[in-house]
Amino acid sequence: MFGRGTTTFNRYLGDPAHALNPCVAPIDIAPFYGVRLTVGDLSTYDGILTDTCARVLRGDGSVIAGLYVVGADRASMMGGAYPGPGINHGPHMATACAAVSCIAGMGD
Ligand SMILES: Cc1cc2nc3c(=O)[nH]c(=O)nc-3n(C[C@H](O)[C@H](O)[C@H](O)COP(=O)(O)OP(=O)(O)OC[C@H]3O[C@@H](n4cnc5c(N)ncnc54)[C@H](O)[C@@H]3O)c2cc1C
Incomplete structure (x- = not known):
């Protein structure tokens, strides 16, 4: 079964009417x-x-001026x-909005 049905996320996508394990049934x-x-x-x-303006940080945490990253390439707020x-x-969308606001001088 490869662990199917062992996580809440798995079970949410399964068939709730199927007892024991909503993710597995005989074929x-x-x-x-x-x-x-x-x-x-x-x-x-x-x-x-x-940083919160989407400016890329070096390994030591300092900002690389003029370099921004958003979308899938940026580290997610989900850690x-x-x-x-x-x-x-x-x-x-939220981080792209923050980046554009910073570039436009509307926030930091
Ligand atoms: C099947 C599927 C379902 C998904 N469902 C969801 C969902 O329900 N909800 C959700 O929040 N997320 C979902 N995602 C994830 C979401 O789509 C991505 O996280 C998001 O599209 C990433 O956006 P992005 O702009 O960072 O990158 P991308 O959308 O990958 O855009 C990158 C762009 O850069 C272009 N590119 C690449 N290299 C170069 C180059 N050298 N020069 C010029 N252009 C280049 C590519 O052609 C592409 O157009 C799903 C993803 C997939 C595949």
Whole structure:
């Protein structure tokens, strides 16, 4: 079972009407089909560290003037964790807005 149904996130996406484990059931009704699976990336939730203006930071924490990063390349406010679906676009838009405000001189 590869741990299916062992996390809240797994179980939320399963069939709540299926007792014991909402994510696993016997496959015993034909016809059966096979699909080829390949690995893919959804997004990232860790990346380049910035300040609140989205300015890129060096390893020592100092700002690299004029270099900004937003979106999937920027370290997520989730600190390298993926708490659930939809956690990318919201933070991306918020940090992009902060970056533009800083560049326009409206905040720091
Ligand atoms: C199937 C799927 C479902 C998703 N569902 C959700 C969801 O429900 N909610 C959510 O919040 N997030 C979701 N995401 C994640 C979200 O889509 C990404 O986190 C987000 O799109 C990243 O935005 P971005 O602008 O940082 O990067 P991208 O959208 O990857 O944009 C990067 C752009 O740069 C271009 N590019 C790359 N290299 C170069 C180059 N050398 N020169 C010029 N251009 C270049 C690429 O062509 C691309 O257009 C999903 C992702 C996938 C794949």
